[in-house]
Amino acid sequence: MSPQPSPYWHGREEGRNAKGQKTIRELSKSPVRVLVTADQYKLGLEVTDGRGTGRHAIPPIPYQVSSWMLGGRCSFLDSDPLGGPLVQSSGESSSSTPQASASAQSPEQKSDSLNLYDEELIRRWSEVTCFTMDDRHEVFPMWQVTVPGLALNQPFLKHGLLALAAMHIRYTSPLPLQTKYLDLASQHQDRALEGYIPQLQDITPENYHALFAFSALLLAIQYSFISVLDGEIDSHKYVAEVISVFEYVIGATVIAFEGEVWLRQGGMKPLMERGTEPQSILPELIEDPRTVLGSLLSYLRHLDEKPGPSSETETTANMPIYVRSIEMLTNAFPTEDSERRMLDDMIGWPHYVGADLVRLLRAQDQMALVILAHYGVALDAFTDIWWLEGVGARLVHGIARMLPVEFIPLVQWPLDKVSTGASMKHMYII
Known part of the structure; x- marks a missing residue:
């Protein structure tokens, strides 16, 4: 499935800010002018303007606006909700970064190596992967904008997005690079589950939408891992892996039931919209x-x-x-x-x-x-x-x-x- 061109923007301009950091902005045809500040427009995204100044965060996130359409960068690329850096900004392309290796590294070094790829992965998510989550065009803005917005304050959801983006890059990469991106995806998935599972014990209005988003994302992540399982795997084990996805589907249903009112009033509402209940057809x-x-x-x-x-x-x-x-x-x-x-x-x-x-x-x-x-x-x-x-x-x-x-x-x-x-x-x- 190929992403649909946005009607709002038609080009990209690269440059440097006052600190010498690389910046990217989209040349926009939308009513929202580039290089805006959130004080001027209630964009609902935490953005950095093209001069590297004026970071703001104003909810809620509107469906019709993506971070690239703002002429700045989504701060999801710049900072972890807990305060740690996600991206080492530099003038080099992501392809020149050293390959992450799990050998002879401390946990802190592994974290730094993993974070080196975040910008590449989130770009893959926002430009391509988000469009492969559904076959309904009206849901695309939710996956492209709303869900990454939720991930600003929920690290487990951020890691889930990066895990699937890494698997998507693996899918389109030559054989020598596939192991690298599979490893990145596995590490992000481990971190996602570490944060996701404990929060299931305390579902609140604050974490509910992120939990539901991840439960939906988890299906694609698990299927993507199943799709690359060794061809020699035992049939019983393979079938068991698919059945485990069914359990995730049922788990997502439980989450939806816990906060259906919240869900129908929030940004994940498109996933709940259905004309009729399924029946025999x-x-x-x-x-x-x-x-x-x-x-x-x-x-x-x-x-x-x-x-x-x-x-x-x-x-x-x-x-x-x-x-x-x-x-x-x-x-x-x-x-x-x-x-x-x-x-x-x-x-x-x-x-x-x-x-x-x-x-x-x-x-x-x-x-x-x-x-x-x-x-x-x-x-x-x-x-x-x-x-x-x-x-x-x-x-x-x-x-x-x-x-x-x-x-x-x-x-x-x-x-x-x-x-x-x-x-x-x-x-x-x-």
């Missing part, structure tokens, strides 16, 4: 998934009507979970309405199904794994989103290796789909 699907999911439901109902051995009796007991899982899964597949956006429904499927399916998957319930294989087809159709590339196909193949031979016919369609590749991808609007 099987009759509306295009022919291929409609036929396959319909046949799977018919197979389950047949088992329910004619229970047999003890294993089938257990299947019957779990029937409501299976049926609801398939009905909700219909939302992750294309309908005749070619304009329908499905990424949120696909990512949110574990939430709509609930923890019962996750419990069955953790127990390696065979029918639950069959349903998960069909979900893998939906994942695979979104491989234009870099952090999902290869995840769906490997999930389907991993499940096929885990299932007894008598269950293979039930996953033949998923296997065929991920093997042929592009047969469904063109039906998704990315």
Whole structure:
């Protein structure tokens, strides 16, 4: 997914401030003039004007303004909320900075080495990565402006943004550099979780939006790590990694429930906006998934009507979970309405199904794994989103290796789909 050009700016000018530090400003066509101060405009971002003076911070953050459109720099690049430096300003490009190394370094040295790359990573986030978080254009400003604004006062969210940006750079880097950016991403993710987990014990109006933003960001981060797992990893471990993402989805739901009123009144509101609650849309699907999911439901109902051995009796007991899982899964597949956006429904499927399916998957319930294989087809159709590339196909193949031979016919369609590749991808609007 490529970022959409902003209608507000059309160029960039580089220079030096009075201290000899490199500055960058966008040449703007917007009503907001460059080199403004926050006393003149209630921009809601902590900004430094082009002369290196006049830092201000005024909430709230408006969706329509990005830091680059202000003709200055977002101070997210200049200072940690706790007071430490994030970027060593210099005239050199980020490509000339020494590679971070974990060997023979004190914790302080590791921190300094890690911080050397922050400017490169946040630029990647604001110019490219933020546009890969959703398939709805109206959500882009939230990820480009609102979420980095929240990160000014929440270091765990800052580290989460930098972790995903590092993984994105890794994705587009030549092989010799991939290990470097994977290491950077891992370090930022470790720091993000260190700050995120304790705050879950005390959710307040002050930290709620940042917690919810990170819970949404965490899905992309985890999938990006899964997408680069060693090809030799055991199938059981690979499937378990995907299931762990489902638990993060459910965790995000808990956070949303804790402060739904705050969420609907704040900058993360776009993530809560949905026209209708998901329900079975099987009759509306295009022919291929409609036929396959319909046949799977018919197979389950047949088992329910004619229970047999003890294993089938257990299947019957779990029937409501299976049926609801398939009905909700219909939302992750294309309908005749070619304009329908499905990424949120696909990512949110574990939430709509609930923890019962996750419990069955953790127990390696065979029918639950069959349903998960069909979900893998939906994942695979979104491989234009870099952090999902290869995840769906490997999930389907991993499940096929885990299932007894008598269950293979039930996953033949998923296997065929991920093997042929592009047969469904063109039906998704990315």
